Amino acid sequence: MLIRSAAKGDIGDLNRLLYQVAAVHHDIRPDLFKEGGKKYTDAELEGILACEDTPVFVAEEDGRVLGYAFCVIEEHAHSGAMHEFKSLYIDDLCVDESARGRHTGTALFEYVKGFAREIGCRSITLNVWSGNTNAEIFYAKMGLKPQKTTLETLL
DSSP states (O other): OEEEEOOGGGHHHHHHHHHHHHHHHHHHOTTTSOTTOOSOOHHHHHHHHHOTTSOEEEEEETTEEEEEEEEEEEEEOOOSSSOOEEEEEEEEEEEOGGGTTSSHHHHHHHHHHHHHHHTTOSEEEEOOOTTOHHHHHHHHHTTOOOOOOOOOOOO
16 A cells, blocks of 8 residues: 555545545534535645645555545644644545555554654644544544543534
């Protein structure tokens, strides 16, 4: 398996996987996520891929993209209460339904972790929707622990 930076030619595969993620989110929170939707337009994907602060990595095997990791490099400025630091936010990590159980997600996460270390990040952060048990289990296996919790009440 090869993990590499995503390119414009990967947009079709990224879309295929974005629809899979959107379906999971819709199943968990149909009040928030539209059925059949996806997070980014092709134009937005092109912008993300062109920006050095939003690296995207793909896991590829035999020319087929099996997964991706959308990342955002975040610079946290010094404030009265917090130290200055750099972190890497994983905006989205997806493994194709047909490739799950083959350690593709682990390989992607480890690659992203190495990238974050190389660029001087203090930490990796991400969000998981409550109810996405598979993601919660996966990230716990990767060593992630809760940093903070977002709470809501529906009105």
